[in-house]
Amino acid sequence: MVTAPDLVIDPSLRDWVLFPILLVMILVGILRHYITLLLQSSPKQLDLLAIREQQSLARGASLRSNGKLIPPSSFQSRKTYLIQAFKNGIFLKDQEAFKNKDEPKPPANPLAEPGGMDQMLNMLKGNMVMIVPQTLLMSWINFFFSGFILMKLPFPLTVRFKSILQSGVATRDLDVRWVSSMSWYFLNLFGLRSVYDVILGSNNSAGGGMDMAGMNPGMMGGGLQPGQDIYKLYLSEAENIELTTHEYLLEDIEDRILEKYE
Amino acid sequence: MSFISTAITVFALLLLFHAGYSAYEFSHYLKHLTVNSNATLPIDIITETIVATGLFALGQVLGADKLRPVSFAKWAKGLEREGKSPFSFLERRPGYMNVTKLREEYASTKK
Amino acid sequence: MTTIIDTLRNAHTTSSYLTLPAESLQSLYDTSYKFVTSGAAARSLHPEGLYNVFELHFFLSIITGKDSEASAILTTLTDRFGQDSHRVGVLRSIYLEATDGPVKALEFLSGRQDTELGTLKRKIVILKSSNQTSLYISELLKLVDNYPSDAESWAELASAYLEAGMYAQSIFALHEVLLLVPLAYNINALVGETSLLYASSLHAASSSHSVATEERLLEAVKFFLRSVELCEDYVRGWTGVLVATNRIAAIQKPFSDTSKYKRLYDVARKALTKIVETKDASESDLNAAQLVLKNY
Numbered sequence: 001m002v003t004a005p006d007l008v009i010d011p012s013l014r015d016w017v018l019f020p021i022l023l024v025m026i027l028v029g030i031l032r033h034y035i036t037l038l039l040q041s042s043p044k045q046l047d048l049l050a051i052r053e054q055q056s057l058a059r060g061a062s063l064r065s066n067g068k069l070i071p072p073s074s075f076q077s078r079k080t081y082l083i084q085a086f087k088n089g090i091f092l093k094d095q096e097a098f099k100n101k102d103e104p105k106p107p108a109n110p111l112a113e114p115g116g117m118d119q120m121l122n123m124l125k126g127n128m129v130m131i132v133p134q135t136l137l138m139s140w141i142n143f144f145f146s147g148f149i150l151m152k153l154p155f156p157l158t159v160r161f162k163s164i165l166q167s168g169v170a171t172r173d174l175d176v177r178w179v180s181s182m183s184w185y186f187l188n189l190f191g192l193r194s195v196y197d198v199i200l201g202s203n204n205s206a207g208g209g210m211d212m213a214g215m216n217p218g219m220m221g222g223g224l225q226p227g228q229d230i231y232k233l234y235l236s237e238a239e240n241i242e243l244t245t246h247e248y249l250l251e252d253i254e255d256r257i258l259e260k261y262e
Numbered sequence: 263m264s265f266i267s268t269a270i271t272v273f274a275l276l277l278l279f280h281a282g283y284s285a286y287e288f289s290h291y292l293k294h295l296t297v298n299s300n301a302t303l304p305i306d307i308i309t310e311t312i313v314a315t316g317l318f319a320l321g322q323v324l325g326a327d328k329l330r331p332v333s334f335a336k337w338a339k340g341l342e343r344e345g346k347s348p349f350s351f352l353e354r355r356p357g358y359m360n361v362t363k364l365r366e367e368y369a370s371t372k373k
Numbered sequence: 374m375t376t377i378i379d380t381l382r383n384a385h386t387t388s389s390y391l392t393l394p395a396e397s398l399q400s401l402y403d404t405s406y407k408f409v410t411s412g413a414a415a416r417s418l419h420p421e422g423l424y425n426v427f428e429l430h431f432f433l434s435i436i437t438g439k440d441s442e443a444s445a446i447l448t449t450l451t452d453r454f455g456q457d458s459h460r461v462g463v464l465r466s467i468y469l470e471a472t473d474g475p476v477k478a479l480e481f482l483s484g485r486q487d488t489e490l491g492t493l494k495r496k497i498v499i500l501k502s503s504n505q506t507s508l509y510i511s512e513l514l515k516l517v518d519n520y521p522s523d524a525e526s527w528a529e530l531a532s533a534y535l536e537a538g539m540y541a542q543s544i545f546a547l548h549e550v551l552l553l554v555p556l557a558y559n560i561n562a563l564v565g566e567t568s569l570l571y572a573s574s575l576h577a578a579s580s581s582h583s584v585a586t587e588e589r590l591l592e593a594v595k596f597f598l599r600s601v602e603l604c605e606d607y608v609r610g611w612t613g614v615l616v617a618t619n620r621i622a623a624i625q626k627p628f629s630d631t632s633k634y635k636r637l638y639d640v641a642r643k644a645l646t647k648i649v650e651t652k653d654a655s656e657s658d659l660n661a662a663q664l665v666l667k668n669y
Contacts, residue, residue, distance in 0.1 A: 051519060052521075254594070349557040357491060368437055
């Protein structure tokens with residue numbers, strides 16, 4: 001019942017195409033990691049007023065969540081102060097602009113603010129580092145190894161995998177287990193992440209753009225987005241504080257302790 | 263992990279392995295039997311498996327780390343006792359350390 | 374090996390070197406010296422832990438007067454992180470302050486970015502040690518206005534007000550710390566202690582019993598109880614409860630119902646007696662508990 005294999009692969013394909021592609025891709029990933037490190041600009045130092053503008057917002061949040069720990073009078077005075085301060089914009093770094101806020105102003109341009117410009121530039125750099133080597137690699141493989149069959153998977157697969165595993169090979173009847181050079185490239189592109197983790201440690205940027213989509217919302221969540229009107233945030237925070245009622249946690253602490261220890 | 267718990271765990275693993283191997287052998291033996299019996303696994307293999315599992319669990323429990331308090335107040339008490347209070351920085355304030363004074367104090371007590 | 378690392382790491386995170394007596398400082402210095410110079414540090418610690426231990430060793434050397442050792446470790450840290458690093462800048466300013474005096478340190482600090490929290494703090498410390506109290510407090514106020522989420526600065530402000538005898542302001546600053554670090558039981562106890570002092574000063578000023586004094590005492594009890602609630606068998610909290618309730622009991626004509634506080638007094642006494650009997654606290658805490666039990 002032993003059938004002859006339908007294709008025989010020249011072992012030099014393995015030695016001179018399969019392994020070189022893998023090796024080159026790993027090396028390119030490592031190179032990309034270090035280039036990204038080099039290109040990273042250090043976070044820009046904010047001036048004092050900008051720091052104050054951002055941190056003051058957190059003050060409202062901490063009063064709302066932990067206000068129950070301080071006596072009612074203390075809470076009330078803070079509440080009135082913060083609401084007033086937020087509404088009058090005294091934490092804003094740009095008092096001039098605040099005074100003229102009723103005048104119509106052009107829509108905020110993220111490029112106008114220095115911080116926004118930096119962020120855009122950083123993203124651009126990241127994308128360039130990702131795209132350039134990817135393009136080069138792909139044309140390299142396309143030029144030299146287009147249409148190569150490189151290996152056979154040791155397990156059977158359904159026909160649907162054909163487009164994934166045999167891109168660049170236009171044969172309809174070929175068994176799905178055969179993998180083409182272009183597909184080998186894509187498999188590596190998506191699958192080398194864990195290899196980079198082992199080589200470079202888990203916070204590497206060798207995977208390039210793969211994690212970009214996942215990272216961006218987190219980056220934005222921390223700081224303020226450029227071009228966003230912080231005064232609007234202040235107003236909504238003031239509203240939130242106004243809605244907060246004060247339940248003094250220490251009101252009946254004597255009874256709690258007596259109950260526990262008597 | 264203490265020696266006893268390691269010993270129990272290793273013994274339990276050996277037992278488990280032996281039970282698994284016996285079951286394999288038994289199924290192998292059934293295949294070669296000419297009479298078509300639908301015999302079940304012998305009771306001693308089953309017992310061995312259960313005992314091994316129990317022993318393994320016992321070994322793991324014996325070797326577990328000391329349990330730590332769940333309530334914050336109890337945990338804080340332990341830390342306070344060992345001088346590891348996570349809030350001590352608020353009263354020591356390393357950012358505001360007065361180095362001249364500390365040096366003088368140290369020098370005066372050393373004399 | 375692990376115990377040495379634990380000791381050093383713990384000393385760094387709790388900054389215990391700021392309050393240790395001289396002998397313990399000396400032995401801690403010896404430990405860290407051996408650890409850092411033997412090369413065991415580099416082998417058994419991750420970079421972050423390693424540089425924390427280096428920082429600790431710097432502090433220990435400078436406090437115990439080993440200036441050349443401090444200078445050496447400072448050079449190592451500067452080589453690794455560069456002149457611009459915030460923490461290295463702080464260390465250098467401390468070194469200058471200790472060896473060349475505050476004027477040199479101030480000169481160095483004014484050459485650095487004025488937005489670094491550590492730099493601002495060092496400038497304020499220099500003001501404090503040169504006895505410019507009003508300037509010291511106003512600079513601290515400026516700092517907490519710019520960095521309202523820095524609990525350490527609020528706590529420093531509270532102690533500055535306390536030293537100036539401005540108890541209400543001190544309590545205000547401590548409340549701000551509690552808003553930022555809600556579980557800090559030691560700060561709860563500190564609010565209680567400050568309230569006690571405040572009550573005494575009010576009492577001394579009016580010479581007769583007033584509503585304000587009583588309110589301060591009741592509030593002190595509340596905060597001491599909170600600290601005990603957050604940290605079981607907290608000697609500082611229980612002694613506070615004992616002292617405060619004792620003083621409430623001494624009031625001739627209280628404005629509010631104080632029967633509850635007699636019961637609390639008994640509870641505190643019982644708790645402290647139990648702690649002393651079972652020796653369930655550190656040495657200094659036990660001594661304090663015994664002293665308070667005898668006097669109140």
